[in-house]
Amino acid sequence: ARDLPAAAAAAEWLDAAAGDSVARLRAAREAARAFVDARASWTEVPADLMRQMSNALASTAASRGDVGWLDDEAAGTTIDGESAFEEALEGVLARPGSVLATGAEYFYLLVPGLFGSYYPRYYADVEQAFRDRGAQCRISRLVDGEGAVVTNAKALAREIEDIHAETGKRVVIIGHSKGGVDGGAALALHDDRLRKLVRGLIAVQSPFGGSPIATDLLSAPLADPVASLLEILVSAPKGDGARLLEPICDLTYRERRAFLAAHPIPSHYPVVSFATATKSAAAGLFPSARYIDNRYGEPSDGLVCVRDxxxxxxxxxxxxxxNDHADCVFPSRHPSDMVDAHARAQAENLALRQRLGLCDSPRRGPPLPPPVGVSVVAAQRALADALPERLKSSPASVDYHEALVGVLLARPGP
Incomplete structure (x- = not known):
């Protein structure tokens, strides 16, 4: 009952923004309900914990001096891919599947990002569309959404070897967010195993240099409260928050500087990076994008700065x-069995990782996905349906993913 005022206020605002269309009004109402469901996950969070985090965030600037460091170091070595991408995208929009047809000799492995296992149908739209367009493609089964970079790199190396053994094809790694970081780590740490098996890496919105959100959240006054918050939000056992912090820590500027200094991606692999920024108040990640802009003056997708x-x-x-950080991977439709299907797939993947010894540690807690992940996916899609103008001029995720494949395949491979 205490959420009714919040639901009414959210619905009123979204109704006004959506206009008179029946479909948009329905989507606005669905978005309001999804936001209330997501908010319900926070009701168990102690008020003093939230105050502690809010006060610490208000005073921290832990990422100052680090944002964009890798962009500065990469200056003079990178290639501006905007024109090549636009040309490839034009071809894809005219003939969907045309690029994938030229790359039929490759297998496309989609690698989800941090806590990707929490979100039903993460990357499923791209996987299905690639298959419909004739490509062999799947979402990684061995990468752990809660896993550290080094562990996931080892898992990817094993999965790529298995794919090549099954299909005889070389693999194009397409990693979103931390998935791109994990893919780069696999190439760096397991080059001897992968050199003849991998065509290249596409890193989509990946924080290769680090993330200000990860860095600021794990700054000295915030690490313990964030661990406690994660335990509550995903119903993890008491004390498990420290384990959940490990993959976030891997994305801090300090850790990324150290890792890349020791393990750069070997130069014989072609790499394509893709970055977006959101400026729309209708974006689900606009609040975090505004935080980054206000604090550091950097454009971002809400989690990753363009320069990083x-x-x-x-x-x-x-x-x-x-495009914000979720637009390219969250689903455009929500089948009635979405959550159950996701839970079954995650249980199977976890059992497979455990059997192969590819888990950081035994996972404790309830099955995935947590309710908060389901609510976030629902809210993101309902908001996009209610306010479609935000993405009206943006190509569909599957189309620009195929265009990125075209950019990659135009480069010489190992």
Whole structure:
């Protein structure tokens, strides 16, 4: 009952924004309900914990001096890929599947990002569309959304070897967010195993240099409260928050500087990076994008700054169209069995990782996905349906993913 005022206020605002269309009004109401459901996950969070985090965030600037460091180091080594991308995208829009047809000799492995296992149908739209367009493609089964970079790199190396053994094809790694970081780590740490098996890496919105959100959240006064918050939000056992912090820590500027200094991506692999920024107040991640802009003056997709997604010696595609960090991977439709199907897949993947010894530690807690992940996916899609103008001029995720494949395949491979 205490959520009714919040639901009414959210619905009123979204109704006004959506206009008179029946479909848009329905989507606005669905978005309001989804936001209330997501908010319900926070009701168990102690008020003093939230105050502690809010006060610490208000005073921290832990990322100052680090944002864009890799872009500065990469200067002179990168290739501006905007024109090549636009040309490839034009071809894809005219003939969907045309690029994938030329790359039929490759297998496309989609690698979800941090806590990707929490979100039903993460990357499923791209997977299905690639298959419909004739490509062999799947979402990684061995990468752990809660896993550290080094562990996931080992898992990817094993999965790529298995794919090549099954299909005889070389693999194109397409990693979103931390998935791109994990993919780069696999190439760096397991080059001897992968050199003849991998065609290249596409890193989509990946924080190769680090993330200000990860860095600020794990700054000294915030690490313990964030661990406690994660335990509550995903119903993890008491004390498990420290384990959940490990993959976030991997994305801090300090950790990324150290890792890349020791393990750069070997130069014989072609790499394409892709970065977006959101400026729309209708974006689900606009609050975090505004935080980054206000605190550091940097454009971002809400989690990753454009300058932190640049990779040395890569073809860098920095687009001008609107997309936040979730737009390219969250689903456009929600089948009735979405949550159950996701839970079954995650249980199977976890059992497979455990059997192969590819888990950081035994996972405790309830099955995935947590309710908060389901609510976030629902809210993002309902908001996009209620306010479609935000993405009206943006190409569909599957189309620009195929265009990025075209940019990659135009580069010589190992």
């Amino acid at each position: 997604a640049q990779i040395p010696r890569a073809v860098c595609v920095n687009v001008k169209f609107e």
